[in-house]
Amino acid sequence: QQITGPVSLSVSHVSFTYPESNKGVLSNVDLQINPGDKLAILGRSGSGKSTLAHLLRGDLTPTDGSVKINSIDVAEFGDDISNYIGVIHQNPYLFNTSILNNVRLGRESATEDEVWHVLERVGLKSLIQSMPDGLNTLVDEAGLRFSGGERHRLALARILLKEVPIILLDEPTVGLDPITEQHLLDTFFTQLTGKTIIWITHHLQGIDLMDQVVFIEDGQIEMSGSPAEL
Ligand code: ATP
Ligand code: MG
Numbered sequence: 001q002q003i004t005g006p007v008s009l010s011v012s013h014v015s016f017t018y019p020e021s022n023k024g025v026l027s028n029v030d031l032q033i034n035p036g037d038k039l040a041i042l043g044r045s046g047s048g049k050s051t052l053a054h055l056l057r058g059d060l061t062p063t064d065g066s067v068k069i070n071s072i073d074v075a076e077f078g079d080d081i082s083n084y085i086g087v088i089h090q091n092p093y094l095f096n097t098s099i100l101n102n103v104r105l106g107r108e109s110a111t112e113d114e115v116w117h118v119l120e121r122v123g124l125k126s127l128i129q130s131m132p133d134g135l136n137t138l139v140d141e142a143g144l145r146f147s148g149g150e151r152h153r154l155a156l157a158r159i160l161l162k163e164v165p166i167i168l169l170d171e172p173t174v175g176l177d178p179i180t181e182q183h184l185l186d187t188f189f190t191q192l193t194g195k196t197i198i199w200i201t202h203h204l205q206g207i208d209l210m211d212q213v214v215f216i217e218d219g220q221i222e223m224s225g226s227p228a229e230l
Pocket of ligand 2: 049050051170171
């Protein structure tokens with residue numbers, strides 16, 4: 001499946017129960033996410049937010065209902081889904097290779113200049129320039145050479161290089177101190193202008209940057225509106 005032009009996501013009557021469980025996690029969820037929307041999904045721990053994120057990318061299949069990209073079921077995209085929906089998780093995954101390869105994972109044909117450019121956009125250029133091996137510096141899998149906020153910036157650089165239309169942020173700032181969190185959110189939102197952003201969070205900081213907020217509780221959408229209305 002391939003799409004050109006604006007990309008919308010539609011969640012219709014989605015319910016989900018994990019196979020080895022007898023308790024439903026999501027029940028009859030409806031969401032329409034249009035190109036350029038900035039949507040926050042708020043909910044307590046265990047309310048089903050990450051499950052919803054996996055359903056949006058087709059990593060999980062709804063027990064009932066459907067998730068579609070421009071009226072095509074997400075399942076039909078297979079691995080190509082990563083061309084349409086980029087995701088940044090709480091613990092961004094880094095690979096045991098150079099910084100260059102870690103960023104270029106988004107688009108292997110990218111030049112070093114393009115990689116430096118996205119690193120500059122996420123605020124990591126001078127840090128990496130200061131490392132003796134520069135872009136060829138090796139990253140261990142745990143990414144121990146980087147702080148939590150820096151790992152998220154690398155994940156963002158990877159996504160910027162790939163130029164996907166929809167960015168899914170699953171609590172990307174959990175575990176960071178409030179100032180680092182605010183800086184990171186500012187970087188996300190200035191660098192992702194014009195993209196669709198779905199931001200999963202369990203607290204209200206930064207929520208005023210979004211157009212729409214939905215609350216999810218006990219697997220259902222309880223309330224939605226603009227940040228000012230809530
Ligand atoms: P948090 O804010 O802590 O990240 P969340 O809102 O993202 O929570 P989910 O991870 O979607 O919540 O989990 C929702 C419910 O589904 C929880 O009760 C969880 O225990 C259950 N769950 C999650 N993953 C699985 C799984 N693989 N198998 C069975 N149950 C699961
Ligand atoms: Mg979660």
